[in-house]
Amino acid sequence: MDQILEAPSPSIEAGSRTTIESRSLSIWYGKKQAIEEVSLSIPRLRITAVIGPSGCGKSTYLRAINRMNDTIRGCRIAGQLLVDGEDIYAPGVDPVLLRRKVGLIFQKPNPFPKSIYDNVAFGVRLHYRATRAELDAVVEGALRHANLWVEVKDRLKESALGLSGGQQQRLCIARALAIDPEVLLMDEPCSALDPIATAKIEDLMFELKRSMTIVIVTHNMQQAARVADNTAFLYLGKLVEYGATRQLFERPRNELTENYITGRFG
Amino acid sequence: MSERAAQRKALSKGLDRLNERMVTLAELSELAIRKAMDSLARRDPVLAQEVMLLDREIYALQVEVEGACADLIALHAPVARDLRTVTTSLKITTDLDRIGRYGRDIAEITLQMVGRGGEPVSLPPRLREMADLTIEMVDTATDAFVKRYADTVRDIMIVDDKVDALHQENFRDLVGRMASGAVDVETGARYLYVNRYLERVADHAVNIGERVVYMVTGERPKPPADQG
Numbered sequence: 146m147d148q149i150l151e152a153p154s155p156s157i158e159a160g161s162r163t164t165i166e167s168r169s170l171s172i173w174y175g176k177k178q179a180i181e182e183v184s185l186s187i188p189r190l191r192i193t194a195v196i197g198p199s200g201c202g203k204s205t206y207l208r209a210i211n212r213m214n215d216t217i218r219g220c221r222i223a224g225q226l227l228v229d230g231e232d233i234y235a236p237g238v239d240p241v242l243l244r245r246k247v248g249l250i251f252q253k254p255n256p257f258p259k260s261i262y263d264n265v266a267f268g269v270r271l272h273y274r275a276t277r278a279e280l281d282a283v284v285e286g287a288l289r290h291a292n293l294w295v296e297v298k299d300r301l302k303e304s305a306l307g308l309s310g311g312q313q314q315r316l317c318i319a320r321a322l323a324i325d326p327e328v329l330l331m332d333e334p335c336s337a338l339d340p341i342a343t344a345k346i347e348d349l350m351f352e353l354k355r356s357m358t359i360v361i362v363t364h365n366m367q368q369a370a371r372v373a374d375n376t377a378f379l380y381l382g383k384l385v386e387y388g389a390t391r392q393l394f395e396r397p398r399n400e401l402t403e404n405y406i407t408g409r410f411g
Numbered sequence: 412m413s414e415r416a417a418q419r420k421a422l423s424k425g426l427d428r429l430n431e432r433m434v435t436l437a438e439l440s441e442l443a444i445r446k447a448m449d450s451l452a453r454r455d456p457v458l459a460q461e462v463m464l465l466d467r468e469i470y471a472l473q474v475e476v477e478g479a480c481a482d483l484i485a486l487h488a489p490v491a492r493d494l495r496t497v498t499t500s501l502k503i504t505t506d507l508d509r510i511g512r513y514g515r516d517i518a519e520i521t522l523q524m525v526g527r528g529g530e531p532v533s534l535p536p537r538l539r540e541m542a543d544l545t546i547e548m549v550d551t552a553t554d555a556f557v558k559r560y561a562d563t564v565r566d567i568m569i570v571d572d573k574v575d576a577l578h579q580e581n582f583r584d585l586v587g588r589m590a591s592g593a594v595d596v597e598t599g600a601r602y603l604y605v606n607r608y609l610e611r612v613a614d615h616a617v618n619i620g621e622r623v624v625y626m627v628t629g630e631r632p633k634p635p636a637d638q639g
Contacts (some may be wrong), residue, residue, distance in 0.1 A: 367488055394490045396629030403491050408419035 164189040164328060164358040165210055169224040170216065179205040180192055181222065183381040187375075192359045194351060194390065195371035196366060196411030202382040203362045206329050210360065211247040212240040223364055228328065245272055248321030254313035254334040256305035256320075261288075261297050264305045268324040269279050269312055283323050291319035292349050311342025318349065329353060331361040335368065347372050378402045419558050422487040422526060426496060427478045430557075433500050436472045436554035439465055442509040443514030444549060444612055448542040450521040451605065459525075462518035473504045480577045492626075499626035501541035503556060506615040506622075513608040519620040520601045527597070536603060537584060538609070541577040544610045548616035553600045561627040562605060569635035 165187040172180040179202045187193045205214065212233060214220045215400060225232050233243050245268075256264050267283045267395050269275055272296045277281065285302070286296040293315045298309070305316055314334060331350075335343040350359055363369050369376050369391060378389040378401075386393060386402040396404045405411050438444050443465040450458035480501045483489060488496055548570050582603065589599035624632045 364488070370490070395494065397491050406490050407416050407493050408422065410413060 146180060162189045164168065164229060165188065165360070166227045167206075167209075167224065168227070170206075170209065170226055171223040172202070172206075172209060172279065173219075173221045174217065175219040175360050178383055180209070181380070182385045183382075185384060185387060187358065187376055188296045189358050190354055190356075192361060193367035193372040194370050195362045196364070196369050196376060196378045197379035197380060199364070203379050204332055206379065207332055208249070209362060210328070210330055211244050211249050213249060215240060245324050246386045247328040247330060248324070248326040248328055250317055250321060250329065250331045250334045252312070253337050254310060254317050256303065256308070256313050256316050258306055259309070261305050262301040262315060265319050265323050268320060274323055286315075287319040287323035290322050290353075290373075291315045292345060292352075293319055309342070311338050311345060314338060314342070314346060315349065318346075318353075322353075326356045326357060328360065331359065333362055333364060336364070343368075366394075376400045378405060380405065422483070422489060422493060425483050425487065426489075426493060427495070429476065429483065432476050432479060433503070434557050434562035436469065436504060436507050437556060438535060439469050439472065439512070440510040441546065441553060443469060443511045443550050444517070444542075445546055447514040447521070448539075448546070450518055451524075452539065453526050454521065456525045459518035460548040462514050464509045466515040469508055473508045474498060474630065477625060479511065492629075495626045495629065499556075499622045500585050500624050503619050506618045507553075509614050510612050511614050513553070516608055517605055520605060523542055524598065533583065535584065535588075537577055537581050538602060538606060541574055541581060541609050543605070544577070545613045545616070548574070548613050549619075552616040552619035552623065555623045556626075559623075559627050561624045564624050564632070567617055567620040571613050571617050574610060578606055578610040620636055628634045 156168070163186045167183050168187050169182045169184055170180055171182055183206060186319055192395060195206060197203045208214050209222065209226055212227065214222070224233055228243070230246060231238070235332060257267060262284055265287050266280050269280060269283050285294060288297060293312060296312060305313065308316060318329075335346050338346065347368070350361070353359060361369075361373065373390045375388065376390045376393045378385045378393065380401055386397060386399045388398070393402065394406060443462050446458050446465070447462045449455065450462060480497050483497050486586075524595050548567050550564050551570075555561060585594065585599050585602055585606065588594040589596050621632050624630065
């Protein structure tokens with residue numbers, strides 16, 4: 146394990162302000178340690194990919210950023226996780242307010258069994274008091290932002306479950322965008338989608354990163370190579386290598402990274 | 412077998428096949444320049460004709476390697492060392508093809524000299540020495556590629572300096588001998604060509620060496636300070 150690096154690579158562009166920073170973050174599920182002392186600085190308004198074989202802790206790491214692991218029994222955390230400089234596991238931090246700032250998109254689209262409109266309006270109704278006209282504007286804005294408006298504008302009252310898989314995933318993104326998050330976490334957002342729906346989500350990510358920070362977990366290395374500015378490689382819960390995506394895929398510094406991305410294991 | 416393991420197996424097989432072709436290409440190019448110089452030293456038209464044949468084989472193999480590299484990129488999207496192996500092979504084939512082409516050029520000079528008849532003029536000794544050093548460079552460079560070994564590349568650079576010095580010396584020597592009438596102008600002029608071709612072959616060997624360093628380490632060797 147001495148091959149595993151502790152410090153992030155200096156190739157991460159200097160000067161871009163950090164949105165998310167973990168300092169010696171460790172996470173356990175009961176006795177099993179899923180994340181081991183991971184220190185990582187994720188820059189603002191960039192797409193950062195987290196890659197690694199199944200069970201390496203990449204989803205655990207991602208879910209820790211909006212405290213989604215809180216709901217799992219026996220989950221314990223040590224170290225620090227800062228979002229905008231604030232320790233999100235400090236006493237008194239309200240996870241609901243944190244999740245307003247940090248949205249999460251799941252692997253499988255999970256729209257509520259409600260209308261398209263109500264899906265997008267859901268979070269807004271939860272967090273804010275809004276008039277009907279304000280709500281209409283937010284829903285339209287979020288659907289436009291998620292590149293879905295043109296496809297659904299004439300059937301906003303229809304069930305979201307009638308949409309295709311790709312549309313459902315963009316609806317879930319619109320639902321997250323409606324409450325104006327600063328960070329969007331995406332946990333294998335395209336693994337249930339066909340290549341065309343995947344391309345639409347990836348295009349959307351490029352548009353969204355102008356206004357928010359995106360962290361994506363993916364097992365698809367080519368997707369990481371296509372979309373991410375920076376990539377972190379996790380193995381057995383440890384951070385092995387973190388750097389500019391181009392450098393990581395052309396000239397990885399670590400033998401483990403090399404062997405993983407070239408398909409020699411995992 | 413998992414999908415990733417199956418992909419790796421297919422890519423490995425493709426890379427192995429590419430490597431076999433590259434090794435053959437490297438051997439043929441080295442053989443071409445070696446035989447070309449022998450044909451010149453011995454005024455041997457049969458050997459010269461063999462070089463012509465080798466050049467055609469080298470070209471055909473180069474085209475094959477280019478196709479294999481394009482297939483690997485299109486079908487397997489290689490990354491890291493795999494990607495560097497493919498891109499390096501693609502670049503090196505051009506160098507190897509050029510070396511084969513210079514072999515043919517030298518073999519043509521052999522045929523022209525044989526065609527002219529007359530008393531054979533023996534190969535200038537420094538030209539023979541330069542040819543030996545150049546062939547040694549090609550040998551080291553192609554061996555570094557085959558064995559994925561970057562450490563010997565430094566030796567290539569040192570030998571290249573000697574080749575460059577010999578190139579200058581040969582030029583002055585041949586011009587002097589042509590001026591004094593020790594060598595007739597046409598023969599001297601042809602040797603000047605050979606002198607130039609060998610110097611170019613040595614440069615291609617240096618290119619190959621530098622690309623092997625990139626392939627193995629991911630770092631590009633820094634150019635010498637005096638070249639900026």
